[in-house]
Amino acid sequence: MRILLARHGETPWNAEGRYQGQEDIALSPVGEAQANALGARLRDVSITRAVASPLSRARRTAELALGSERASLLQFDPGLMEIAHGTWEGLLASEIRERDGDRLRAWRDTPHEVLMPGGESIVHVLDRAWPAFARACEGLRADDTLLVVAHDAVNRVLLCKVLGIPLSKLWTFRQAPTTLNLLEGDSVDTLDVVRLNDCSHHTALFGEAVHRAL
Numbered sequence: 001m002r003i004l005l006a007r008h009g010e011t012p013w014n015a016e017g018r019y020q021g022q023e024d025i026a027l028s029p030v031g032e033a034q035a036n037a038l039g040a041r042l043r044d045v046s047i048t049r050a051v052a053s054p055l056s057r058a059r060r061t062a063e064l065a066l067g068s069e070r071a072s073l074l075q076f077d078p079g080l081m082e083i084a085h086g087t088w089e090g091l092l093a094s095e096i097r098e099r100d101g102d103r104l105r106a107w108r109d110t111p112h113e114v115l116m117p118g119g120e121s122i123v124h125v126l127d128r129a130w131p132a133f134a135r136a137c138e139g140l141r142a143d144d145t146l147l148v149v150a151h152d153a154v155n156r157v158l159l160c161k162v163l164g165i166p167l168s169k170l171w172t173f174r175q176a177p178t179t180l181n182l183l184e185g186d187s188v189d190t191l192d193v194v195r196l197n198d199c200s201h202h203t204a205l206f207g208e209a210v211h212r213a214l
Helices: 012-016 029-042 056-066 068-073 093-109 122-137 152-163 167-172
Strands: 002-007 049-052 074-076 145-150 180-184 192-198
Touching (some): 029 056, 049 122, 056 068, 145 152, 152 192
Antiparallel strands (some): 180 192
């Protein structure tokens, strides 16, 4: 089976560098264009099933990626929602640095040890996102393709699990807006990462697809 694991497109808060978490922020015009570019790239790809986070930025990205002809494929799973940043949500990194600097430094240095104030840890995210991912994969056959549209932290913890690397390595790869990760395998427990952070549908090889807050 093949899994296309995508991130949602850019939002105004992404562009500003605000922490979104589970605040339901819609795509910006740039994000809509990115999602449309993803849709153009996937137009001729046979997709068997599609599952997304119910947050509007992921839902809209999935809708544009699928196009109207495949809209009926789309389902939603709250287990794929972004990490709950708690009281950080809506704040710029500079504001968090002033109010909660020690935790912000730990989030960058030892993310697996951090509990968001009034929110979740990445361990919590993995504990709900991996079962949601496994549910999405249930019953897929060898030649089936699943599209999953989720979020930065969700994608990162899922990829750490597939790659067999500790959550402390969360920041050692990137997840750009509407990026594609291609996973292949016989089951959810035997997946290989074939492509990682592929955003060539909107960013040149040596370009920087910016996302400024997680």
